[in-house]
Amino acid sequence: EDQVTQSPEALRLQEGESSSLNCSYTVSGLRGLFWYRQDPGKGPEFLFTLYSAGEEKEKERLKATLTKKESFLHITAPKPEDSATYLCAVPTGTASKLTFGTGTRLQVTL
Amino acid sequence: SQTIHQWPATLVQPVGSPLSLECTVEGTSNPNLYWYRQAAGRGLQLLFYSVGIGQISSEVPQNLSASRPQDRQFILSSKKLLLSDSGFYLCAWSSTLGLEYFGAGTRLSVL
Numbered sequence: 001e002d003q004v005t006q007s008p009e010a011l012r013l014q015e016g017e018s019s020s021l022n023c024s025y026t027v028s029g030l031r032g033l034f035w036y037r038q039d040p041g042k043g044p045e046f047l048f049t050l051y052s053a054g055e056e057k058e059k060e061r062l063k064a065t066l067t068k069k070e071s072f073l074h075i076t077a078p079k080p081e082d083s084a085t086y087l088c089a090v091p092t093g094t095a096s097k098l099t100f101g102t103g104t105r106l107q108v109t110l
Numbered sequence: 111s112q113t114i115h116q117w118p119a120t121l122v123q124p125v126g127s128p129l130s131l132e133c134t135v136e137g138t139s140n141p142n143l144y145w146y147r148q149a150a151g152r153g154l155q156l157l158f159y160s161v162g163i164g165q166i167s168s169e170v171p172q173n174l175s176a177s178r179p180q181d182r183q184f185i186l187s188s189k190k191l192l193l194s195d196s197g198f199y200l201c202a203w204s205s206t207l208g209l210e211y212f213g214a215g216t217r218l219s220v221l
Contacts, residue, residue, distance in 0.1 A: 031208060032208060032209075034209055034210075036212075041198075041215070041217065042214060042215060043116075043200050043202075043212030043213050043214050043215045044154075044200075044212045045212075046209065046211065049209060087153070087154070089210075091208040096142050096161075096204050096208045097144075097156060097159060098156075098204075098208065098210055100153050100154045101153060102152060102153035103153055
């Protein structure tokens with residue numbers, strides 16, 4: 001069965017304190033890995049798609065990387081506005097379904 | 111560009127009342143459509159998905175049903191709401207690439 005596990009569940013950083021979020025996956029035949037950001041009370045917002053091991057994508061203070069077993073979302077010098085829940089997901093099954101991790105709740109304080 | 115509309119944003123319903131949540135997509139044709147529920151502090155649980163008009167697949171047994179009367183319209187319904195139906199409901203669409211785009215969500219409180 002395809003599985004996606006995210007860690008840590010919650011992370012509290014001070015502004016400027018860099019860190020990484022982990023997404024490990026077990027899926028037969030990876031067809032991509034997606035990162036989303038979700039603010040409280042809103043729908044997830046797409047951040048990145050990664051398709052092959054070694055691939056990296058960047059957007060402002062965020063960088064996503066992919067290996068054969070896991071993906072990392074690196075946050076460099078975070079700001080309070082980066083506070084959100086970050087979700088990763090992989091396509092599974094035959095009908096373009098996504099399996100989501102439970103997310104990492106990030107809080108960045110001044 | 112494609113947009114997804116989901117309404118209402120917030121809904122408070124008594125136990126035993128019916129439910130109808132609607133989702134429409136603009137700017138694309140023949141999308142895959144999805145209904146998710148998200149409990150507080152938890153991940154996304156896929157409830158239903160549809161690959162075409164009238165084609166509905168249910169992921170978990172429950173008190174809810176879904177329908178797709180038109181290509182870009184997806185409806186989540188219940189005949190009698192339960193307390194356990196409370197949660198945050200999200201509609202999403204995807205193209206053949208598998209990436210899903212989400213609506214703003216509906217916060218449902220069953221009292």
